[in-house]
Amino acid sequence: MNTRVRASGGRLFDISNTIFLSLIILITLYPIYYVLVASISDPVSMMKHTGMLFWPKGFSLESYKHVFAYPMIPVGYTNTLFYVFVGTAVNVLLTTLAAYGLSRKNLMFSGYIMMIITFTMFFRGGLIPTYLLVERMGMVDNRWILIIWKAVQPWNLIIMRTGFAAIPDSLIESARIDGASHFKVLWKIAVPVSKAIIAVMILFYGVYHWNAWFYSMVFLRTRVLYPLQLVMREILVANDTRYMTESFVSMDDKQTIAATIKYATIIISTVPILCAYPFLQKYFIKGVMIGAIKG
Numbered sequence: 156m157n158t159r160v161r162a163s164g165g166r167l168f169d170i171s172n173t174i175f176l177s178l179i180i181l182i183t184l185y186p187i188y189y190v191l192v193a194s195i196s197d198p199v200s201m202m203k204h205t206g207m208l209f210w211p212k213g214f215s216l217e218s219y220k221h222v223f224a225y226p227m228i229p230v231g232y233t234n235t236l237f238y239v240f241v242g243t244a245v246n247v248l249l250t251t252l253a254a255y256g257l258s259r260k261n262l263m264f265s266g267y268i269m270m271i272i273t274f275t276m277f278f279r280g281g282l283i284p285t286y287l288l289v290e291r292m293g294m295v296d297n298r299w300i301l302i303i304w305k306a307v308q309p310w311n312l313i314i315m316r317t318g319f320a321a322i323p324d325s326l327i328e329s330a331r332i333d334g335a336s337h338f339k340v341l342w343k344i345a346v347p348v349s350k351a352i353i354a355v356m357i358l359f360y361g362v363y364h365w366n367a368w369f370y371s372m373v374f375l376r377t378r379v380l381y382p383l384q385l386v387m388r389e390i391l392v393a394n395d396t397r398y399m400t401e402s403f404v405s406m407d408d409k410q411t412i413a414a415t416i417k418y419a420t421i422i423i424s425t426v427p428i429l430c431a432y433p434f435l436q437k438y439f440i441k442g443v444m445i446g447a448i449k450g
Contacts, residue, residue: 187425194218194418201415218419228423231383234298238382239364242302246360247353249307250315255341257312258319269316276309282373289374296376304370311359318352319345358431365428387424391417 189208193201197213222228257265280288286295294300322345330340346353368384375381 190418190421194415194422196415198415215415218415219423221416222419222423227378227381227386227389228383228420230379231381231386234380235365235383237298238301238367239361242364243357243360245302245306246308246311247356250312250356250360251341251346251353253307254312254315255319255337255345257316258322259337260324269313272309272312286373295374296380298375298380300374301364301367301371301382304374305363308360308363311356315349315352315356318349322348361431362428383424387420390420 192208192211195214195216195218196208196211197215198217200212256262257269259265262268279285289295289300289304294303326344326348327340330344335343366384367382368388371380371382371385372388375385
């Protein structure tokens with residue numbers, strides 16, 4: 156009897172949990188769906204529409220034509236790809252080197268070093284001292300500041316260090332006995348068995364660089380160095396679509412097309428990073444759990 160009650164209670168929990176999570180998924184996905192549908196809708200019909208949107212209001216790709224015709228979009232895309240690929244490569248390389256060294260138990264003062272690194276997660280110098288430092292380095296309006304800046308993020312370093320520390324000591328000691336150097340142990344043993352954590356680091360750093368706009372706005376002055384997110388901010392936050400609507404004479408036409416242009420811009424800047432998730436998703440939970448539980 157008790158077993159039957161527990162079984163029915165478990166089924167009721169599963170059903171309730173499924174319904175609740177399905178609602179959460181719908182609430183999360185609908186804004187993305189709304190923006191997608193609005194971006195391919197006719198601008199005039201979209202301006203007249205109010206309430207929820209479930210299908211396009213007259214199919215039109217006019218907004219995408221104006222977005223891709225805007226010269227700053229290709230420039231922003233090119234800059235963002237540079238920041239993502241080069242920045243992520245530098246981040247993962249430096250994080251890997253630092254994490255492996257700090258994961259070795261015989262490293263002197265490793266505890267104090269980790270304490271200092273952890274301290275930076277809670278206390279920072281502030282924006283003004285940071286800007287003054289960057290200015291004295293001569294890195295203002297230099298694209299490399301976005302790569303050097305936060306080249307190693309403490310939280311990611313801690314996750315990777317904990318993952319390296321979980322590698323059996325016997326595996327590393329046997330390689331050292333055979334004459335392998337620390338660099339050879341790192342690249343031939345530690346890195347291959349830590350692919351899941353490295354994939355998570357690539358995802359974390361890649362998403363960070365793709366979404367970065369604040370420090371680009373602070374440090375960059377030349378518009379040809381702007382990443383895509385800063386260009387997108389001009390369009391969405393500053394409401395600057397005048398360069399895309401110059402072909403329209405009437406102010407009403409400009410305001411009509413401007414709304415759907417913003418939706419198209421969001422889709423263009425969001426889809427690439429969404430496409431990267433399925434390829435790294437299988438490593439995500441495994442890598443974070445390895446880097447969080449062990450050690």
